[in-house]
Each structure stands twice: as C-alpha cells, then as structure tokens.
Amino acid sequence: MPVVHGTSQGVRFAADRMLGRLARWLRILGHDVAYGPHLAGRTLVRCARQEGRLFLTRDTRLERDPELPPHLFVTSDHFREQLRQVATAVPIGGAPLLGRCLDCNRVLDAVPRERAQGRVPSFVYQRHERFLACAGCGRLYWPATHRAHMLRELAALGLAESTS
Numbered sequence: 001m002p003v004v005h006g007t008s009q010g011v012r013f014a015a016d017r018m019l020g021r022l023a024r025w026l027r028i029l030g031h032d033v034a035y036g037p038h039l040a041g042r043t044l045v046r047c048a049r050q051e052g053r054l055f056l057t058r059d060t061r062l063e064r065d066p067e068l069p070p071h072l073f074v075t076s077d078h079f080r081e082q083l084r085q086v087a088t089a090v091p092i093g094g095a096p097l098l099g100r101c102l103d104c105n106r107v108l109d110a111v112p113r114e115r116a117q118g119r120v121p122s123f124v125y126q127r128h129e130r131f132l133a134c135a136g137c138g139r140l141y142w143p144a145t146h147r148a149h150m151l152r153e154l155a156a157l158g159l160a161e162s163t164s
Helices: 017-028 041-051 060-064 079-089 122-127 145-156
Strands: 013-015 054-057 071-073 109-111 131-133
Touching: 013 017, 013 041, 017 054, 017 079, 041 054, 060 071, 071 079
Parallel strands: 013 054, 054 071
Antiparallel strands: 109 131
C-alpha cells in the first residue's frame, strides 16, 4: 500500500494522461489532482515527488523505475473500477464534495448571486440562489441535475451518502 500524506482537504494526487476520467471524479470527491496535457511522463513524476502527491498511472513502463514517488498502478480501463481501486489503497473520503473546479483543479469560491447574472442562462439564474466560481478559469457552478447525478453515482460506489 502506498505511503502518502494527506491534507485537511484529503489526499493529493498526480494522474497520468491515461486517467483523465479518474482525475475528474477524484476532483468531484474534492481532491487536489494534478492532471493535464502539460503534465506527462517525467514532468508528472517530478510534480508528484516535489508536491508530495500520490502518483496514479497506467504506464507499465514506469513499473521498473525504482525512483518513483509513492504510486499506484491503476489496473482497470473503467473509471468505476479505478475509483474503487484508489479507495481501497488510500482514504478518499473526507474532502468536501464538489468543491473544486473540474477543469483547472482550483478550490471554488461562493459568489453573490448577482455576479452570476448574465453569465448563466436566465432560467438557471431564476431557479438557483447559490453559485460557486473558479478564480482560475472563471467557470461557474450551481446545484443542478448534473450535481444530483454525480452524488448518486458516488453513493452507488459507496463513496458518498445516498441522496435518496
């Protein structure tokens, strides 16, 4: 089992390019996940080592590298099985759900409803009181059906409380 150090926000990860969907779901779970086209191969390994992240990979060529930081070789191609494997290896609960930007990984900030006006469809603005924004990419989030779907998926995997 990998030895990793978490933060109050949970375990921090570095995921290779073969694990984009897993990276997104770990962000949904509230985890800080270094992932993107700018992070590949040795650059990602260096990032994981320097920042104390658990390195997640499917690249079997790296298995022979004795210098790898704490890591987990993900065996499945399917994100649900990948999440289960990660959850078996390290604690992935406890971080605030849906508190990170799914695109750029920053922690989201609550914004006054008025700041969302004109930036979201009018029916969304009329229906919702609470909005979150990413200071990095500017994306806005609000609790809609996609949020409920994600929570149901996590509950089915045993990674969040059931919303029913």
